[in-house]
Amino acid sequence: MSTLTEAASTSTDEVLTVRNLQKSFGRVQALREASLTLPRGKVTALIGDNGAGKSTLVRCLVGVQPPDAGEVRLNGEPVRFTNPEQGRSAGIETVFQELALVEDLSVAQNLFLGREITRGFGPLKFLDRRKMRKEAHDMVSQLAINVPQVTSRVRRLSGGQRQAVALARAAGWSSSVVILDEPTAALGVQETQRVEQLIRSLREKGMTILLISHNFEQVLRLSDQVVVMRAGRTVARRDTSDTNGQELVALVTGAQQDSDDNEEPDPALLPEPEER
Amino acid sequence: MATTQAAPAATPSADDSRRKLSELPWPELASTLGLIALAVIFAIANPGYLSEGNVSAILQAAAILIVLTIGQTFVVATGGIDLSVASTMTLGAIVLGEFYALGWNIWLAALAGLVAATLVGVVNGLVISKGGITDFIVTLGTLSAASGLALIIADGKKTTVIEPSLIKLSVNGIWLFSWAVIIALGLAVIAHVVLFHTRFGVHVLAIGGSAESSRSLGIRVWMVKTGVYVISAALAGVAALLVVARVGAAEPAANTAFLLNSVAAVVLGGVSLFGGRATIAAPVMGAILLTALVNGLTRVGLSEFYQPLTVGVVVVLAAFLTRFNR
Numbered sequence A: 001m002s003t004l005t006e007a008a009s010t011s012t013d014e015v016l017t018v019r020n021l022q023k024s025f026g027r028v029q030a031l032r033e034a035s036l037t038l039p040r041g042k043v044t045a046l047i048g049d050n051g052a053g054k055s056t057l058v059r060c061l062v063g064v065q066p067p068d069a070g071e072v073r074l075n076g077e078p079v080r081f082t083n084p085e086q087g088r089s090a091g092i093e094t095v096f097q098e099l100a101l102v103e104d105l106s107v108a109q110n111l112f113l114g115r116e117i118t119r120g121f122g123p124l125k126f127l128d129r130r131k132m133r134k135e136a137h138d139m140v141s142q143l144a145i146n147v148p149q150v151t152s153r154v155r156r157l158s159g160g161q162r163q164a165v166a167l168a169r170a171a172g173w174s175s176s177v178v179i180l181d182e183p184t185a186a187l188g189v190q191e192t193q194r195v196e197q198l199i200r201s202l203r204e205k206g207m208t209i210l211l212i213s214h215n216f217e218q219v220l221r222l223s224d225q226v227v228v229m230r231a232g233r234t235v236a237r238r239d240t241s242d243t244n245g246q247e248l249v250a251l252v253t254g255a256q257q258d259s260d261d262n263e264e265p266d267p268a269l270l271p272e273p274e275e276r
Numbered sequence B: 001m002a003t004t005q006a007a008p009a010a011t012p013s014a015d016d017s018r019r020k021l022s023e024l025p026w027p028e029l030a031s032t033l034g035l036i037a038l039a040v041i042f043a044i045a046n047p048g049y050l051s052e053g054n055v056s057a058i059l060q061a062a063a064i065l066i067v068l069t070i071g072q073t074f075v076v077a078t079g080g081i082d083l084s085v086a087s088t089m090t091l092g093a094i095v096l097g098e099f100y101a102l103g104w105n106i107w108l109a110a111l112a113g114l115v116a117a118t119l120v121g122v123v124n125g126l127v128i129s130k131g132g133i134t135d136f137i138v139t140l141g142t143l144s145a146a147s148g149l150a151l152i153i154a155d156g157k158k159t160t161v162i163e164p165s166l167i168k169l170s171v172n173g174i175w176l177f178s179w180a181v182i183i184a185l186g187l188a189v190i191a192h193v194v195l196f197h198t199r200f201g202v203h204v205l206a207i208g209g210s211a212e213s214s215r216s217l218g219i220r221v222w223m224v225k226t227g228v229y230v231i232s233a234a235l236a237g238v239a240a241l242l243v244v245a246r247v248g249a250a251e252p253a254a255n256t257a258f259l260l261n262s263v264a265a266v267v268l269g270g271v272s273l274f275g276g277r278a279t280i281a282a283p284v285m286g287a288i289l290l291t292a293l294v295n296g297l298t299r300v301g302l303s304e305f306y307q308p309l310t311v312g313v314v315v316v317l318a319a320f321l322t323r324f325n326r
């Protein structure tokens, strides 16, 4: 775990830091104590069983849902996104598990939703639909094997094509953090390879990535570190090079526990206190 | 799946044309086709039906409904409904009449009516989007409140508005189209541009399709929602001017038929009542269709008691047809 400690000592190397995030829905405590650090330019994998709270963590992180308590820091600065637009303009793009596509809009419209290209000035701004269609085609063809028409409604796309659209949308902007909530869940073999290729190329471009996946082999192939969630808590962190599938399974199911697993948050997950 | 971007092998053959046919936007075409069918039937039954004079009269009679329908379309496109359009129009008309009676210039009085109407929309929009109360209940409330306010302001009496420039609105014009009709169609063109060529328009449809997705992409759902109710109310304010011009007076009448017909025109126009799918042209055609239907029934001598029944049947039928085409 020395690598993380090194990374944590200089705060500029942590793009995003989450500390003690909590969120309840009525009596369901979806997040009890979630802490995690995304090192700059690295792929962090977040794993955990269904209902562990991974998607809730993502939604709290990017401003879709307000957390009840806890702290989020972006490049060392505390942030509190109350609207997803704030998260997006701060450079965080997300592929949500439920994809957040609008069925009756076209592929191109979905790709540019909230980021439409306009021309004109002042209040007279009109959509540049041709430009958006052209760029949309380029964005999607990087990812999809069967490239859908960018003018067709999302309703008509296959599950995999939808996922490609949602992914293209998140990857298409010059953002600094990309969060992918199970990006290959509905994909075929070739598409999965493309997505993994895309994740690698995003990483090479220097983007910081949070990847949620149930596919441990994929996690081992792509990530630099793995964070494990169980019942609303982040319970362990491993460098990918120091772990293996068996250990990950054990950590996810709770068969193997980290030393101080129960009430205390894993100190390894917290950044070192800064000396000022 | 051999090489990279191999597009799915399309078979350009006989079933291509059939697919083209099934890909036509039938719900959106229904009102236009219906209007054509209606015109043919009534023209056979009554030769004068398609005369210039009568067509012009139909359009003139449709102008107010067209304006209200455009506003209703924006609201329904977000998955909402505005039950207050007609009473908002009445309130606008009464305010116009009051200021006119005070000696204001007619256009300034019309502006006052427009502002009053728009305020109703602001209330609707904010209570629905910020207060989180169902559109149906909120606009049902403002339906009652706005017409109540109109009664109070007018003290239950009508104000005669005899103003040459206003009369010209319904009498003068270009060829078949009176100025009132030209205003209504002009607003329809603007509305079309707003819906399909601006960010706001895309967001209206996006919210109607999935408010949740739109929100998670950073669209300010509450602002767009407020926007559509304001648009609807402002258009009701324009309709107020047209109604005063047509009647020659500002009356605190209930105008319920306008409300029902605006929703009916939207349905005829193939707009999904769940939101997310809408055009402007088709509901406008729907508004003309309803007016042409009533006009035709009158001309063939069907007692006016039959008209609401016929309109009702046509609307439910249209809703049924568009449902099958989803």
Ligand SMILES: Nc1ncnc2c1ncn2[C@@H]1O[C@H](COP(=O)(O)OP(=O)(O)OP(=O)(O)O)[C@@H](O)[C@H]1O
Pocket (backbone or CB within 6 Å): A025, A028, A029, A030, A048, A049, A050, A051, A052, A053, A054, A055, A056, A057, A097
């Ligand atoms: N909006 C909500 N209202 C009520 N409960 C919710 C809501 N969202 C999530 N939960 C609950 O919070 C818990 C965590 O859900 P979450 O979706 O974060 O799990 P997950 O780790 O992403 O699971 P999966 O691997 O299945 O995607 C679950 O018990 C879920 O039922």
Ligand SMILES: [Mg+2]
Pocket (backbone or CB within 6 Å): A054, A055, A056, A097, A181
């Ligand atoms: Mg999830």
